[in-house]
Amino acid sequence: MNIAALRRARGITQSELADMTGYTQPTISRAEKLDDGSTIAVYKAIAAALDVDLSQLFAESRSAQEETLLRIFRVLPPERQKGWLDLANMALSDHQAQP
Numbered sequence: 001m002n003i004a005a006l007r008r009a010r011g012i013t014q015s016e017l018a019d020m021t022g023y024t025q026p027t028i029s030r031a032e033k034l035d036d037g038s039t040i041a042v043y044k045a046i047a048a049a050l051d052v053d054l055s056q057l058f059a060e061s062r063s064a065q066e067e068t069l070l071r072i073f074r075v076l077p078p079e080r081q082k083g084w085l086d087l088a089n090m091a092l093s094d095h096q097a098q099p
Contacts (some may be wrong), residue, residue, distance in 0.1 A: 001033045002051075002056070002057055002058060002060070003031060003046060003057050004032045005062070006050050006052060006056070006057070006067065007029060007032075007050065008064075008068045009063075009064040010050065012050075014028045014029055014032070017046065017049055017050075018029050020049035021042070021045035021046055021048075022045065023042055023045060027042060028073075029086070032044060043057055051085060053072070
């Protein structure tokens, strides 16, 4: 589940996340398992505590490195984002050109 992966990538325990959200550790555990009893309010609090968009809680899991790159990219000004994208595209082209 992506919530657990996001939490672990930040080095946060379920108990710490519970403290950050104002919910209990069992509530966090149930939310990580997508328990039917979890409310949108719980997920919104978790997203806010993890500093991610709500949709990221349910998106495809990413590695810690991918999450770090994404967090950094999002705070860069547009001209710096363009530079990062240009660099990434060059690296991808080089990789694809290799036999």
